Amino acid sequence: MTASMNSGTPVYNPLESMNRRFDAAVEVLGLDVQFANVLRVPDKVVMANIPVTMDDGTIQVFEGYRVVHSHHLGPSKGGIRYSMDVNLDEVKALAAWMTWKCAIVNIPYGGAKGGIKCNPRAMSKGELERLTRAYTRAMKDVFGPETDIPAPDMGTGQQEMAWIVDEYSKINGKNAWAVVTGKPIVLGGSLGRVEATGRGVMVSTRSALAKMGIKPNGATCVVQGFGNVGSISAKLISQMGVKIIAISDISGGYYNEDGIDVNAAIDFVAKSENRTLEGFPNAKNISNGELLELECTVLVPAAMEDQITPENAHKIRAKLIVEGANGPTTADADAILDAKGILVVPDILANAGGVTVSYFEWVQNRLGYYWTEERVNRRADRVMKAAFDTIYNTSEKHKVNMRLAAYVVALDKVATTLKLRGSF
Numbered sequence: 512m513t514a515s516m517n518s519g520t521p522v523y524n525p526l527e528s529m530n531r532r533f534d535a536a537v538e539v540l541g542l543d544v545q546f547a548n549v550l551r552v553p554d555k556v557v558m559a560n561i562p563v564t565m566d567d568g569t570i571q572v573f574e575g576y577r578v579v580h581s582h583h584l585g586p587s588k589g590g591i592r593y594s595m596d597v598n599l600d601e602v603k604a605l606a607a608w609m610t611w612k613c614a615i616v617n618i619p620y621g622g623a624k625g626g627i628k629c630n631p632r633a634m635s636k637g638e639l640e641r642l643t644r645a646y647t648r649a650m651k652d653v654f655g656p657e658t659d660i661p662a663p664d665m666g667t668g669q670q671e672m673a674w675i676v677d678e679y680s681k682i683n684g685k686n687a688w689a690v691v692t693g694k695p696i697v698l699g700g701s702l703g704r705v706e707a708t709g710r711g712v713m714v715s716t717r718s719a720l721a722k723m724g725i726k727p728n729g730a731t732c733v734v735q736g737f738g739n740v741g742s743i744s745a746k747l748i749s750q751m752g753v754k755i756i757a758i759s760d761i762s763g764g765y766y767n768e769d770g771i772d773v774n775a776a777i778d779f780v781a782k783s784e785n786r787t788l789e790g791f792p793n794a795k796n797i798s799n800g801e802l803l804e805l806e807c808t809v810l811v812p813a814a815m816e817d818q819i820t821p822e823n824a825h826k827i828r829a830k831l832i833v834e835g836a837n838g839p840t841t842a843d844a845d846a847i848l849d850a851k852g853i854l855v856v857p858d859i860l861a862n863a864g865g866v867t868v869s870y871f872e873w874v875q876n877r878l879g880y881y882w883t884e885e886r887v888n889r890r891a892d893r894v895m896k897a898a899f900d901t902i903y904n905t906s907e908k909h910k911v912n913m914r915l916a917a918y919v920v921a922l923d924k925v926a927t928t929l930k931l932r933g934s935f
């Protein structure tokens with residue numbers, strides 16, 4: 512049972528979804544239970560209550576988390592999320608997913624995730640700066656270029672990363688560019704990092720369509736979510752020749768069977784007062800739920816967790832799902848999608864382009880030598896394509912879906928490292 516009921520609406524727990532797939536992979540691998548027990552739970556959970564003086568002079572206390580899931584492949588890596596939905600189970604699931612993601616794309620990192628329960632849209636820039644700096648001080652013994660390296664996630668971006676690098680550098684009395692990735696270019700950021708997750712989603716889509724024998728011209732795509740991942744995925748997938756027929760954000764869904772002009776939508780959001788698609792012209796208004804059920808070739812859920820559930824999975828009419836978000840499909844929905852013959856490129860593979868270029872940023876910071884955008888993109892595309900092929904081949908070998916294959920590849924690698932290190 513994955514869902515609990517809250518006044519008639521099922522509530523899903525991403526940690527339970529993560530654990531279900533983890534257990535299935537343990538079985539496929541025949542992994543010794545003692546190693547599975549180490550890797551099922553996080554290494555370390557840090558929670559801080561963070562008091563912040565708000566613009567009106569009052570003091571508000573925010574819950575801040577950093578969960579380090581594993582450090583077996585290297586320093587832990589993962590973003591920081593600002594959202595009212597942040598809770599410990601969610602951060603634990605997201606941290607574990609970072610471990611599996613880094614293993615899949617072969618970068619020398621463990622996994623972590625951070626979160627602050629707050630509504631960044633309702634906070635001023637000053638309030639966000641004070642909150643981010645206070646969170647960095649609370650996590651000063653966790654973060655470090657060789658220990659744990661944060662990055663952006665939902666509700667955070669380059670500005671928050673700039674405050675983190677500044678605060679951490681001040682605490683330590685020296686510049687520490689490599690303590691965080693996703694920074695502005697002038698502060699040691701990498702070219703291509705902003706686009707990297709969406710670019711990886713595009714490469715995953717291209718690779719999957721090729722396996723399915725479907726040409727991009729003539730294919731259609733629906734994208735849920737229009738933040739960094741959704742908007743850039745939509746843009747790059749449309750550049751492949753695929754027609755984007757619907758997009759959405761918190762203001763709702765926008766559908767046009769003749770195609771959405773994605774660049775116009777990106778400009779529209781940038782110029783709109785509340786930074787949403789509200790009022791976007793030349794499209795029919797639909798709900799986020801209706802959007803998921805549209806007939807299309809590719810569906811890219813790039814919003815948040817638990818969007819494809821046993822409630823709606825049987826109504827999905829896409830041929831291919833490429834998961835831009837972390838955890839958009841609940842564990843119970845997997846079998847329903849399989850039975851419908853829908854190919855799913857799972858989150859821990861499809862959205863790994865972001866952390867891949869984060870790794871390139873960290874490498875560049877440590878070298879003090881910066882790459883061209885062309886070099887970043889070329890290397891990231893190569894990594895994503897190789898990871899896709901590995902997972903696809905593993906899924907054929909074990910006769911399992913790509914999600915389980917991704918967990919199998921990741922778990923096998925991390926468990927091997929754990930055994931070799933012999934740290935217990």
Ligand code: GLU
Nearest residue numbers: 589590662663664866869
């Ligand atoms: N938050 C992103 C993710 O979920 C990026 C993490 C990173 O670059 O470290 O993959």
